[in-house]
Amino acid sequence: MLGQFKRLLFICSISMLGVFSQSGNAQQQVALFEQFKVTDEWSEKQLLATQLLSTQLSNQQQVAIYSGLAERAFELSNYPQALHYYQLLEQHSTFENLPELHFRAIKMQGVVQYFQGLLQQAIIDYSRALNLAVRLKSPLKQANLLSNIGLAYFNMHNMELALDHYQQAKALYEIDGSAQDKADILHNIAGIYIRLSSYDSALEIYREVLDVFQQLGDEEGIARSYGNMGVAYTESGQNQLALHYYQLALRYYQSVNDAYQLSVQHTNLANINLKIDELDAALYHAQAAQKYAQQIDNQSLRLASLHVLAKVQLVMGDIDIAEQNLQQSISLAKEYKDELRIKDGLGIEALLSAGAGDYKRAIHLHQQFVDYQRSITSEEVMKALNVFQSQFQSNQLNQEIKQLKQERSLQELKIEKRSQLTILLSIVLMLVLICAVVLYRRAIEKKAKAQLEQKVEQRTQELQYVAQELRAANQVKSQFLANISHEIRTPLTAILGQTDDLLHGLYQPQQLQTELLVIKKHSDHLKDLINDVLDISKIEANRLDLHVSEFDLVELVNDVYAMSSMQAKSKGLTLLLENHLGSSYWTKLDMIRVKQILINLLTNAIKFTEHGSVTLDINHTEQGVCFKVIDTGIGMNTEQIKNIFECFQQGDNTITRRFGGSGLGLSLSQQLAIMMGGYISVESEHGKGSEFIFNVPCKEYAPTLIATDNSKPAATKGLVGRVLLAEDHPDNRRLITRFLKSIGLEVISVSNGEQAVEQCLSEFPDVVLLDIQMPVMDGLSAFELLHKCGFNKPIFALTANAMSHEIDNYLAMGFTGYLSKPIEKEAFYQALATHLNSTSTLPLANPDISDLVTSFIASFDDEVASLTQHLAAKDYIALQQDSHRILGAAQIFSLTDVANAAMCLDKSLLSQKHNPSSDADVKELVDDLIKQLSQQLT
Secondary structure (H helix, E strand, O other), rough: OHHHHHHHHHHHHHHHHHHOOHHHHHHHHHHHHHHHOOOOHHHHHHHHHHHOOOOOOOOOHHHHHHHHHHHHHHHOOOOHEEEHHHHHHHHOOOOOOHHHHHHHHHHHHHHHHHHOHHHHHHHHHHHHHHHHHHHHHOHHHHHHHHHHHHHHHHOOOOOHHHHHHHHHHHHHHHOOOOOHHHHHHHHHHHHHHHHHHHHHHHHHHHHHHHHHHHOOOOHHHHHHHHHHHHHEEEHOOOOOHHHHHHHHHHHHHHHHHOOHHHHHHHHHHHHHHHHHHHHHHHHHHHHHHHHHHHHHHOHHHHHHHHHHHHHHHHOOOOHHHHHHHHHHHHHHHHOOOHHHHHHHHHHHHHHHHOOOOOOHHHHHHHHHHHHHHHHHHHHHHHHHHHHHHOOOHHHHHHHHHHHHHHHHHHHHHHHHHHHHHHHHHHHHHHHHHHHHHHHHHHHHHHHHHHHHHHHHHHHHHHHHHHHHHHHHHHHHHHHHHHHHHHHHHHHHHHHHHHHHHHHHOOHHHHHHHHHHHHHHHHHHHHHHHHHHHHHHHHOOOOOOOOOEEEEEHHHHHHHHHHHHHHHHHHHHOOOOOOOOOOOOEEEEHHHHHHHHHHHHHHHHHHOOOOOEEEEEEEEEEEOOOEEEEEEEEOOOHHHHHHOOOOOOOOOOOOHHHHHHOOOHOOOOOOOOHHHHHEEEEEEOOOOOOOEEEEEOOOOOOOOOOOOOOOOOOOOEEEEOOOOEEOOOOHHHHHHHHHHHHOOEEEEEEEEOHHHHHHHHHHHHOOOEEEEEOOOOHHHHHHHHHHHOOOOOEEEEEEOOOOOOOHHHHHHOOOOEEEEOOOOOHHHHHHHHOOOOOEEEEEOOOOOOHHHHHHHHHHHHHHHHHHHHHHHHHHHHHHHHHHHHHHHHHHEEEEEEHHHHHHHHHHHHHOOOOOOOOOOOHHHHHHHHHHHHHHHHHH
């Protein structure tokens, strides 16, 4: 069978390749393209690209190849190759034909240049891309490029231009940007504050940005914030805090192997360890920074790492090596116009010469250091002059210019005077530095101890607060468990009791219908209770969607009134309906949810009213419709009103004992009302009754000609066709097969996905029903294989996975539809009838399944043995398959306790990848399932 399956796969693959072209060369080209797209190995990808480019390709195909090579090279941090292919991509694309791709080719050239440390060229490419972003009319692209240009200017120490571009980007982000965008630009602006020595302002911004990044789960943004906070703490002299934040940033970049940021953080750590006299650590980090800079060939980072390495080696006494590294650093600084490091480098070089005894050269270098200071000072003065010239009249400007020149002359005299004392002071400073380091370290230790004590006290207070919250949550949980346990056991007791009587024949034949109706009533109640819990969970997880449709609101109210009349009559109450809307009121809302809210409100009013009446009043409002449910019941005091809309809460515990209920109805109704734009309020007085007011915004529409008959047919037409059923559990397979045959269908049943593919490709059934979780090959894999092989018949997903996001995934994959377990016969029939021909009318089948239930229970011995074996071997994959198989069948045969235990085990094992459970937890869940299986056997 496996050989036949492989042959079918081969035939299927050949047939698909034949679709692309009739010629062998075209087929080879298609195969090369497919291999090029899926391979990640760089040398192989280049070889395939070379082979493809040697053939006759269209311009669009060449563009696809250059784009793939460029993106992969960038992912591998191979920046020279990435730049080369982005340039080729620009040459082979035009803005008119491929605007987005052409724009990205130019923008990414700037990004690659930035990562290589070629900041001026990066600004040129960013500016070209900015012009295209304007033509694309994309404010976010413009803001992103403005931010990138500002960052390049920032790294070139041009704060004026950096701030100008940041502010332009910020203005665009304020209008169109996300929270992430706004946090990123604030993060960049905070760097300006550091350069301007406004460390407190910078740290305040970083803390706000860090909070946003943490809420967004942006780990890269958090790491950037940690690194820059370290810079701020370094510049403000808080070295231990700086060291802490640098190390936090380093841990993240090590986890993602970001060579660029690893070089930056190692450089920062080298500087801070040098400041606190940890020379071995400083040397290690400086060497690591240089290694990562060389790895990505970034000259700017290499300059920074060489600079700090020279300083470390100077302090450690390695004068010759320090001078070599310093000369490389100065050469790179001159090449890339890094004036700050040129100036700082000359000062360090003067110290190196003095340490080597070459005082003449030291004096000469120091004079150069002073000259650089003068030139920078002159530039600052000229900038100030430009500002003054734009603000004052020409006569005032002349006076200010003279004053600035005088100040510059005085400043030059002061610099010359200081230069004569610098060499002598440097010797004294070295001695003072040694003493200062000792005293400083003692002060740091004392300060760190105080900070630690403060943190311990703060953490203790936080833990006490968390403990209080946990105690409150535990009380709510205990109350909910007590309520829900009572609510579940009440109908469950009736169901089990009636079922036991039926099994033992303790009824009269003419009473069979009545006994079954009792079971049906309590089963519906239990289903509604579970649905309420699931709806609450879906709302909290943002999984519940509204289904808006057009309907007659008056007709819906009449239905709810009729449904509640029997309940009110049984308690001797008067149920009144006051309709001020007229004979009809067509609107567009979620009909099911509006009905659910009204039923909850009326049911509560009747339940808590012993004597008197309950009134349902409907009226117009300016925004829509107002429903009022007024009763003469027990009423509520102020404290009780505060709690009634909370999950699992009622007025107090005495109400739970007296009237029952899970405490879900009003909470669910309120959340549903809010989702529809409405709200539920309450007015009540203890002992005098309550008035619940449900306002919902809506408009009245003229009715359209649509079918409104929602009644279920008592009979249906037989169907003609062949259905393939893939279901791994034998009892489920027999039950579904029996139902399908009862409505006239021919059934092909198999137990796994591999068999399903074989039968589909050989028998070509009219409809396919695929269980999702099956052994050998699961339903999703089988669906994908059938799709690749060209099978085009309807395929339905058949599974107990009923969450909305799972259903959306199945439909997104291409499944025709979705059918849930346990089987809903009407929905099952309607889905099949859409794709199959109908014949004569026959009753909708309700086949006898008692023998299948008995057979399923009889298999529990084998299931217990399988669970025990797989648990002992810690084979969690096999355990999950066991639990899912038992879950599906137990749901179909209404074995609630078994289904619940299997569901708990199944969910726990499915979450192992993301939140691993302990062996003890898994064993406890398996033991619970085995216990439920054993109870059914007895």
